[in-house]
Amino acid sequence: MRKIILLGLMAAAIMPASAMAQSAGELRRDRQDIRQEQRDLRDARRYGDRRDVREEWRDYRRAKQEYREDWRDYRRTHRSVYRAGRWTAPFRYHSWRAGAVIRPSHYSSRYYIADPYRYRLPRPAANLRWVRHYNDVLLVNIRTGRVVDVHRGFFW
Template structure:
């Protein structure tokens, strides 16, 4: 009986210490809470005293740090999705910027990201496609070839 009690106490103290990555939905919820804290900080700056502002800034800083750590844990536990690899292409790496125009070989269907939700990318609009270019992700207008958005180093 005594061994079971000791074992239970050890388990009760060890389990909360185990780092568990959050789900994508929990991360979105945390990001929403950070936005609310930012709004509270603005209100405190507008109407409150200095102590309220200082406390709100500290809370916001802590929330951002925790969110960053949770996001890193999420990426670490989902390494297979965010893994960099030997991305063979018939062209060399170029660092694209928003507004640049690509030749069709750079955004052919071979390089489309078929499931952007898997990578937590927003849904592309009409005639837009997420394209992988080495470790970068580009949002390309497939009609004109213009780059709309760039995420550098997305796959690491």
């Protein structure tokens, strides 16, 4: 049964990508398939033959590369959502890192990303907000001002 599943995944990875850009749902399914291949690769490393591992590793890298290309195509076709524009803030750009504490003026409600799903950002937990800082996106704890996560160059 496992070999049939692996053959199916390999066949899906080998099929050429369509000329049109994929939808967000298709990209999400591709990401799930890649994660499944990653799990299969880990299992093969533990229990399988070295040749199988090499082949599965190549297939995993190929699928990952195809996913990246599809994601680039998606961003290219949806430029209006991901464009940088002429966005500025009343403070200078600073390259934030996770764990840094920032002033409330840098993460006020004016800079919140109201709809993170539009940008395919994960849902923030309680007391966390996605904040735009020039072309970067920061996940900030609004009570403490601590930066939890940073996506650099998100708006290009």
